[in-house]
Amino acid sequence: MSSKSRRFQVHLATSLFGVLALVVFLFIIALLVSVPLLQGISDKSEVTRKQLLPELVSAQRNALKTEKIYAYLQAIYRAQNALDERNLRLEAQVLTQSFAFESDQVLLEETTALLASMREMIRLRQEQRQLKHLSENLFPEPLSRAELATQLLFSQLQAYPISEVRSERLHQLFSTELRQSSPLWPEISDYVQQIAALNDQVDQIYREALQRQEQLASYLSSDAALKTQELALEIRNDVERLGRYIVYFILIAACVAGVLLLVFRHAVQFPIETLVRGLKAIRPDSPVGVELQPVFFKELDTIRHAIEDYSQMTRDLHQLNAQLHALSQQDGLTGLANRRCFDTTLAEEFHRALRHGQTLSLLLIDIDHFKQLNDTYGHLIGDLCLKRLAEVLQHYTQRAGELAARFGGEEFTLILPQMGLQQVLEMAERIRLEVSELNFDEVNRAYPDLPPLEMQVSIGVAHYLPGDHLDQESFFIQADKALYRAKAEGRNRVCEGV
Numbered sequence: 418m419s420s421k422s423r424r425f426q427v428h429l430a431t432s433l434f435g436v437l438a439l440v441v442f443l444f445i446i447a448l449l450v451s452v453p454l455l456q457g458i459s460d461k462s463e464v465t466r467k468q469l470l471p472e473l474v475s476a477q478r479n480a481l482k483t484e485k486i487y488a489y490l491q492a493i494y495r496a497q498n499a500l501d502e503r504n505l506r507l508e509a510q511v512l513t514q515s516f517a518f519e520s521d522q523v524l525l526e527e528t529t530a531l532l533a534s535m536r537e538m539i540r541l542r543q544e545q546r547q548l549k550h551l552s553e554n555l556f557p558e559p560l561s562r563a564e565l566a567t568q569l570l571f572s573q574l575q576a577y578p579i580s581e582v583r584s585e586r587l588h589q590l591f592s593t594e595l596r597q598s599s600p601l602w603p604e605i606s607d608y609v610q611q612i613a614a615l616n617d618q619v620d621q622i623y624r625e626a627l628q629r630q631e632q633l634a635s636y637l638s639s640d641a642a643l644k645t646q647e648l649a650l651e652i653r654n655d656v657e658r659l660g661r662y663i664v665y666f667i668l669i670a671a672c673v674a675g676v677l678l679l680v681f682r683h684a685v686q687f688p689i690e691t692l693v694r695g696l697k698a699i700r701p702d703s704p705v706g707v708e709l710q711p712v713f714f715k716e717l718d719t720i721r722h723a724i725e726d727y728s729q730m731t732r733d734l735h736q737l738n739a740q741l742h743a744l745s746q747q748d749g750l751t752g753l754a755n756r757r758c759f760d761t762t763l764a765e766e767f768h769r770a771l772r773h774g775q776t777l778s779l780l781l782i783d784i785d786h787f788k789q790l791n792d793t794y795g796h797l798i799g800d801l802c803l804k805r806l807a808e809v810l811q812h813y814t815q816r817a818g819e820l821a822a823r824f825g826g827e828e829f830t831l832i833l834p835q836m837g838l839q840q841v842l843e844m845a846e847r848i849r850l851e852v853s854e855l856n857f858d859e860v861n862r863a864y865p866d867l868p869p870l871e872m873q874v875s876i877g878v879a880h881y882l883p884g885d886h887l888d889q890e891s892f893f894i895q896a897d898k899a900l901y902r903a904k905a906e907g908r909n910r911v912c913e914g915v
């Protein structure tokens with residue numbers, strides 16, 4: 418198992434929770450910022466819609482009405498007779514009364530004052546007319562040029578209200594001639610002055626009324642319009658701010674998403690791909706186990722550990738299987754191949770020899786009087802003899818395809834492919850000789866009372882030549898018969914099968 422570990426690791430679940438918390442936090446911030454703004458925009462729009470716009474419309478309407486009142490005022494100022502003045506005043510009065518339902522005190526007061534100005538103007542005009550009438554009675558028929566001029570002056574003064582300066586100038590113009598020609602001059606002059614004074618009063622009232630009307634008009638048009646304009650400006654600012662916040666929020670969200678994507682790719686996607694590659698790279702027969710780099714998230718690192726453990730386990734299992742297989746093919750005492758392995762190998766080699774037209778030799782080796790040896794020295798020494806014999810046989814089967822096996826009990830076999838008969842017989846003879854010369858000094862020292870230990874073997878040889886009409890069983894029987902013959906002929910010898 419790998420001991421590698423990353424210093425800083427976090428749980429994937431904790432990280433996901435953190436990301437979720439961050440998203441919720443950003444969302445709450447966005448809500449906290451945008452909701453009051455939206456509420457403000459909504460409230461201001463509502464105020465504009467329900468209050469200011471009607472006020473504006475009403476102000477416009479009222480401004481028009483006051484314009485009309487002003488027109489009446491002008492008309493009254495220029496009216497030629499009392500009837501016109503009266504009609505105009507009545508119409509203006511009706512118009513003014515329509516303001517009765519308005520809650521605006523300034524409007525009410527100002528229009529009432531305008532109406533009062535009209536009344537006053539009409540009253541003064543009435544007085545002028547009376548004075549004119551009185552002055553007309555002063556002049557006897559026929560009228561002199563000066564008197565006619567004076568009458569004309571009166572009518573002028575009456576008909577067209579003129580400024581103080583102008584009336585003074587006219588008065589001077591005509592009065593010089595009258596003073597010289599008419600005995601009525603003092604009275605006429607008095608009337609002229611009275612009428613001029615009234616005219617001046619009317620002028621004064623008219624100017625004042627004009628000023629009032631102008632102020633009222635600007636008051637009406639400015640108040641609601643200003644408020645609406647201010648509110649519209651605020652709404653625009655709020656909307657712009659909201660737009661900026663939305664852009665910021667989108668930018669922040671995009672940055673967070675980008676960072677998360679990068680983190681996900683580096684901390685999740687790439688490690689998972691590496692883990693999958695590691696998993697696929699596991700080979701039971703590989704000399705080294707899979708080793709992977711530690712990863713950031715603990716859960717993935719746990720999987721990495723599991724993959725490394727699995728890789729190690731697979732290799733261990735493979736080795737164990739190999740060992741078990743070897744054991745299943747091996748004789749426990751001597752370490753040579755066992756009977757099962759011998760059977761398989763003989764079948765393979767026999768078929769190979771048949772297929773390729775090669776020679777194959779089989780030696781059956783049996784320890785002579787092994788029962789007696791056991792009985793004399795005991796089974797442990799008997800086992801020792803079996804092992805020493807196995808060592809000798811192992812030594813003679815080093816080439817590929819050659820096999821030394823314990824057939825059973827004290828009986829052994831050698832499979833020797835691609836050797837000539839003479840070569841095989843010589844090898845069998847060398848084995849027999851080597852076995853008979855084995856040194857058992859340690860046993861003899863241990864058992865001084867017993868005769869010295871010696872071991873001899875009988876060997877039966879079967880030899881297959883390409884073209885021989887032999888099957889595997891006959892081949893084996895041939896070796897067995899040869900061994901039997903070696904035993905029968907006195908043991909400690911090599912016999913060739915026929």
Ligand SMILES: Nc1nc2c(ncn2[C@@H]2O[C@H](COP(=O)(O)OP(=O)(O)OP(=O)(O)O)[C@@H](O)[C@H]2O)c(=O)[nH]1
Nearest residue numbers: 783784785786787788789791796797799800826827
């Ligand atoms: N110590 C020991 N003895 C074994 C083992 N397997 C078989 N034997 C003994 O081998 C002996 C075989 O005796 P026999 O079959 O009579 O053959 P032999 O005494 O060798 O006589 P010949 O083969 O005719 O020379 C028996 O006494 C078995 O107990 C073993 O693994 N260890």
